[in-house]
Amino acid sequence: MLEELKEEVCAANLVLQQAGLVGLVVLTWGNASGIDRDQGLVAIKPSGVPYEELTAAQIVLVDLEGNIVEGELQPSSDTPSHLVLYQELQDIGGVAHTHSTYAAAWAQACRSIPCYGTTHADYFRGPVPVTRPLEPEMVQGSYERETGWAIVRAVANKSRQEFPGILVAQHGPFTWGESASEAVRNSIILEQVARMAAA
Numbered sequence: 178m179l180e181e182l183k184e185e186v187c188a189a190n191l192v193l194q195q196a197g198l199v200g201l202v203v204l205t206w207g208n209a210s211g212i213d214r215d216q217g218l219v220a221i222k223p224s225g226v227p228y229e230e231l232t233a234a235q236i237v238l239v240d241l242e243g244n245i246v247e248g249e250l251q252p253s254s255d256t257p258s259h260l261v262l263y264q265e266l267q268d269i270g271g272v273a274h275t276h277s278t279y280a281a282a283w284a285q286a287c288r289s290i291p292c293y294g295t296t297h298a299d300y301f302r303g304p305v306p307v308t309r310p311l312e313p314e315m316v317q318g319s320y321e322r323e324t325g326w327a328i329v330r331a332v333a334n335k336s337r338q339e340f341p342g343i344l345v346a347q348h349g350p351f352t353w354g355e356s357a358s359e360a361v362r363n364s365i366i367l368e369q370v371a372r373m374a375a376a
């Protein structure tokens with residue numbers, strides 16, 4: 178079911194690893210997903226599978242409520258965040274999340290990334306936004322869903338094209354795009370922007 182989408186999401190996850198944003202040093206942190214809007218199904222990386230072993234057949238299909246529709250494994254623990262984004266940001270087709278070093282460093286410091294030059298300006302129309310820190314009761318509740326809502330609140334009035342990603346305070350970056358592969362590409366760009374701004 179949705180074999181093409183699963184292949185694309187698998188390949189996008191592997192690009193995250195090849196780009197050095199996840200895997201190896203940082204274990205299995207990070208994930209990418211894509212949605213089929215017609216069927217309302219999301220394809221996402223399974224939880225805990227090392228990138229070097231990941232195959233398209235392992236990609237899990239869930240509905241927008243998080244019910245597993247197809248797949249032997251549990252979906253990524255970050256799935257609730259992805260689902261809130263797909264529900265609330267109707268114009269996105271893919272989501273990526275990493276703990277890439279520089280972007281996560283800005284996120285942990287709860288600092289938006291200022292626009293210092295053209296590389297940044299080519300992709301983000303202004304500072305890379307950062308969410309408000311989650312309240313303690315949100316952290317203790319459904320942290321992943323609350324993370325999704327914090328993102329939605331922060332980007333509600335912003336163009337998805339002009340702001341293809343965000344920093345979640347005290348956590349790390351989330352990016353999006355028309356597809357899983359575009360979301361991953363934006364994760365790579367955001368990490369580079371974060372690295373250049375830190376220099």
Ligand SMILES: [Zn+2]
Pocket residue numbers: 206207255274275276348349
């Ligand atoms: Zn994370």
